[in-house]
Amino acid sequence: MTKTLHYRACHLCEAICGLAIETTRQDDASTLISSIKGDAQDTFSRGHICPKAVALQDIQNDPDRLRQPMQRVGTQWKPIEWQAAFELVAERLADVQQRYGQNAVAVYQGNPSVHNYGLMTHSNYFLGLLKTRNRYSATSVDQLPHHLTSYLMYGHGLLLPIPDIDHTDFMLILGGNPLASNGSIMTVPDVEKRLKAIQARGGKVVVVDPRRSETAAIADQHLFIRPGGDAALLFGLLHTLFAEGLTRESHLAVDGLDAVRSAIAEMSAEAMSERCGIPAGQIRQLARDFASAGSAVCYGRMGVSTQAFGTLCHWLVQLINLVTGNLDRPGGALCTQPALDLVASTSGGGFNRWQSRVSGLPEYGGELPVSALAEEMLIEGEGQIKALITVAGNPVLSTPNGRRLDEALEGLDFMLSIDLYINETTRHADLILPSTSALENDHYDTTFNMFAVRNVTRFNRAILAKPEGALHDWEIFVGLAQAFAARTGRELKPTLPPAQIVDRGLRAGLYGDASPHKLSLETLYAHPHGLDLGALQPNLATRLKTANQRVQAAPSVILADLARFAQSSTPQAGELLMIGRRHVRSNNSWMHNYHRLVKGKPRHQLLMHPADLAARGLSDGQRVRVTSRVGVIEVEVSSSADMMPGVVSLPHGWGHERAGVRLEIAKGQPGVSANDLTDERQLDALSGNAALNGVPVTVAAA
Ligand SMILES: Nc1nc2c(c(=O)[nH]1)N[C@H]1C(S)=C(S)[C@@H](COP(=O)(O)OP(=O)(O)OC[C@H]3O[C@@H](n4cnc5c(=O)[nH]c(N)nc54)[C@H](O)[C@@H]3O)O[C@H]1N2
Ligand SMILES: Nc1nc2c(c(=O)[nH]1)N[C@H]1C(S)=C(S)[C@@H](COP(=O)(O)OP(=O)(O)OC[C@H]3O[C@@H](n4cnc5c(=O)[nH]c(N)nc54)[C@H](O)[C@@H]3O)O[C@H]1N2
Ligand code: SF4
Numbered sequence: 001m002t003k004t005l006h007y008r009a010c011h012l013c014e015a016i017c018g019l020a021i022e023t024t025r026q027d028d029a030s031t032l033i034s035s036i037k038g039d040a041q042d043t044f045s046r047g048h049i050c051p052k053a054v055a056l057q058d059i060q061n062d063p064d065r066l067r068q069p070m071q072r073v074g075t076q077w078k079p080i081e082w083q084a085a086f087e088l089v090a091e092r093l094a095d096v097q098q099r100y101g102q103n104a105v106a107v108y109q110g111n112p113s114v115h116n117y118g119l120m121t122h123s124n125y126f127l128g129l130l131k132t133r134n135r136y137s138a139t140s141v142d143q144l145p146h147h148l149t150s151y152l153m154y155g156h157g158l159l160l161p162i163p164d165i166d167h168t169d170f171m172l173i174l175g176g177n178p179l180a181s182n183g184s185i186m187t188v189p190d191v192e193k194r195l196k197a198i199q200a201r202g203g204k205v206v207v208v209d210p211r212r213s214e215t216a217a218i219a220d221q222h223l224f225i226r227p228g229g230d231a232a233l234l235f236g237l238l239h240t241l242f243a244e245g246l247t248r249e250s251h252l253a254v255d256g257l258d259a260v261r262s263a264i265a266e267m268s269a270e271a272m273s274e275r276c277g278i279p280a281g282q283i284r285q286l287a288r289d290f291a292s293a294g295s296a297v298c299y300g301r302m303g304v305s306t307q308a309f310g311t312l313c314h315w316l317v318q319l320i321n322l323v324t325g326n327l328d329r330p331g332g333a334l335c336t337q338p339a340l341d342l343v344a345s346t347s348g349g350g351f352n353r354w355q356s357r358v359s360g361l362p363e364y365g366g367e368l369p370v371s372a373l374a375e376e377m378l379i380e381g382e383g384q385i386k387a388l389i390t391v392a393g394n395p396v397l398s399t400p401n402g403r404r405l406d407e408a409l410e411g412l413d414f415m416l417s418i419d420l421y422i423n424e425t426t427r428h429a430d431l432i433l434p435s436t437s438a439l440e441n442d443h444y445d446t447t448f449n450m451f452a453v454r455n456v457t458r459f460n461r462a463i464l465a466k467p468e469g470a471l472h473d474w475e476i477f478v479g480l481a482q483a484f485a486a487r488t489g490r491e492l493k494p495t496l497p498p499a500q501i502v503d504r505g506l507r508a509g510l511y512g513d514a515s516p517h518k519l520s521l522e523t524l525y526a527h528p529h530g531l532d533l534g535a536l537q538p539n540l541a542t543r544l545k546t547a548n549q550r551v552q553a554a555p556s557v558i559l560a561d562l563a564r565f566a567q568s569s570t571p572q573a574g575e576l577l578m579i580g581r582r583h584v585r586s587n588n589s590w591m592h593n594y595h596r597l598v599k600g601k602p603r604h605q606l607l608m609h610p611a612d613l614a615a616r617g618l619s620d621g622q623r624v625r626v627t628s629r630v631g632v633i634e635v636e637v638s639s640s641a642d643m644m645p646g647v648v649s650l651p652h653g654w655g656h657e658r659a660g661v662r663l664e665i666a667k668g669q670p671g672v673s674a675n676d677l678t679d680e681r682q683l684d685a686l687s688g689n690a691a692l693n694g695v696p697v698t699v700a701a702a
């Protein structure tokens with residue numbers, strides 16, 4: 001038996017923690033993972049990991065994980081050869097497009113699409129050939145408002161200013177719980193230490209959240225907010241900054257600040273207080289604290305993206321940083337200078353160039369909002385979706401009104417899933433093509449290095465050999481592209497493996513723009529613990545992609561959305577609004593099949609304030625029936641004084657007890673799906689992003 005120590009990052013979530021993985025070569029020549037620990041020599045993550053990293057070995061060994069292409073024949077799954085599978089896909093998709101048009105084939109790309117570089121570099125090699133406008137992804141149940149705001153204000157959807165957490169004196173967090181999520185659009189391994197370091201250097205952390213979250217619990221101040229009330233709070237803050245002369249000159253050239261000032265003239269802290277449930281005095285004080293800090297950063301995430309005014313929220317976050325002089329400034333919000341820069345090498349975005357057929361929801365970046373997916377399948381007419389390809393996604397559990405989508409999938413002519421499991425979504429597929437597992441893959445993080453709180457880079461080598469007959473995700477796309485091109489007589493340009501694409505990008509910038517760091521794969525191979533390229537630096541002035549190279553503070557489509565805000569509902573007596581939550585042992589819908597992560601007491605209960613329980617004659621632990629416009633679920637309720645009265649919390653990604661799902665451990669503790677209650681009609685209408693938080697519900701004894 002020989003033991004070997006390998007170093008690479010975990011890429012299950014955005015934190016990219018360095019791992020030290022020991023493998024043991026057995027006498028029979030097979031290789032086992034003998035331990036997974038944090039890599040103390042990784043200067044970015046400094047040894048930090050969470051329990052999910054240790055479960056990488058469980059993914060590897062899971063008997064439920066698919067290892068070969070599977071074809072559904074009735075209710076049975078039968079193995080099929082790769083080439084036969086590729087040809088079958090090509091035949092079926094070509095047939096659907098020939099009969100119903102190009103848009104009749106839809107695509108949904110899930111979250112791991114940005115955590116696996118082969119999916120980044122090669123999915124379009126195949127999917128691009130389809131030339132369909134029915135492209136969907138998890139972006140529109142997540143961070144779409146961030147991209148749209150950056151596209152409109154800075155000219156590129158990926159110019160996302162990142163909190164300079166290591167140097168700030170004041171961090172205001174709205175709708176993010178990095179202690180559970182490990183940070184999002186803020187790649188920050190070891191976030192708890194970094195937040196506590198703010199406090200240790202005399203700074204402050206303030207959290208705004210309808211639940212006293214794990215992050216709120218360690219903050220200096222926590223403000224409960226009515227779900228969906230953040231735009232009101234942020235208007236009140238910005239108004240106070242203007243009204244009390246708390247603004248500071250920015251070095252950035254800005255258009256439209258006067259227009260902003262007059263547009264929000266009536267939105268004082270006093271006028272906004274009722275909508276967010278925060279007293280005007282506290283709003284004003286927060287504005288003063290923020291403005292008087294040496295440096296400060298306002299950061300908003302999931303909780304403020306996936307709500308009815310997600311884009312207004314992110315626009316206001318940018319403006320608050322801008323007018324206090326904290327945008328593009330150390331200790332404030334800064335853009336990264338990544339080794340492989342997608343801002344330099346991709347187009348900026350594109351918005352509302354076309355709309356969804358049934359509800360007219362706007363396109364962004366070539367995709368339509370996923371809230372429209374089910375109706376585009378169910379409602380007949382020209383352009384109706386007849387076939388679907390899902391890639392690393394589980395929209396039945398992840399998108400609003402998932403039950404309706406579950407039903408819609410039944411009616412498709414053909415469905416292909418590129419996935420590792422037979423889950424709530426892929427059980428409907430005709431064909432599932434599974435890729436190699438994470439540790440069998442090499443990986444370069446094209447996405448999360450862009451969002452990191454330091455400029456960092458690394459290349460992750462595969463640790464386990466590719467099993468015989470297995471294919472990487474990128475190879476599956478190449479196989480599909482070749483078969484589809486052959487079938488339809490289309491020309492296919494040659495491609496390179498992802499590692500070579502990354503090497504080119506590191507050397508020269510992907511499309512010939514000189515890379516600022518002059519790196520190559522070779523240099524990264526020589527740095528197995530990652531390469532630190534320094535703290536974030538001001539660079540927005542030179543990186544702006546707007547037509548006139550100035551920040552656009554008042555994009556007209558955003559100002560137009562103020563009218564919708566003005567007409568929106570104010571709090572109703574007795575209202576009960578549902579929000580979500582994350583737990584460090586879970587990962588969206590797909591890591592519930594590992595005993596190590598799900599053991600112990602269940603974590604999928606509905607949380608409710610004791611006063612709300614009492615008002616309904618309910619008691620802790622009881623089964624309750626939760627009803628929304630679109631659905632009903634039954635679940636156990638847990639009494640929690642951490643909830644804001646009038647708000648209940650249910651995590652998403654559960655609900656594994658469905659016929660045909662092959663997730664034996666997950667089915668032992670299935671939970672229910674929060675997205676059986678969320679409403680596909682509840683949207684940030686401006687961007688089309690789903691409003692998953694702030695869903696009106698009623699709760700009664702089951
Ligand atoms: N109510 C509510 N709903 C939510 C959210 C919420 O907060 N509340 N959060 C939303 C957010 S932020 C997101 S990102 C979405 C996530 O939603 P989705 O992206 O739709 O789903 P995931 O649960 O991430 O499912 C990932 C799938 O990818 C597969 N997979 C994992 N690794 C690989 C790989 O390397 N290759 C391939 N081919 N497949 C792989 C897994 O088996 C699994 O089926 O959910 C959203 N839905
Ligand atoms: N352990 C774990 N880590 C993950 C994931 C996971 O599923 N599990 N998913 C990954 C993904 S895909 C993403 S996108 C990130 C998300 O990472 P985060 O953005 O940190 O998301 P959450 O942990 O869901 O935190 C959202 C917070 O918003 C609060 N909230 C809900 N509604 C409102 C509201 O109206 N206003 C305000 N102010 N707050 C509100 C919730 O109570 C919750 O505390 O996490 C990533 N990391
Ligand atoms: S926080 Fe956990 S899941 Fe995320 S990268 Fe680090 S070890 Fe992996």
Ligand SMILES: [Mo]
Nearest residue numbers: 111138142143
């Ligand atoms: Mo996400």
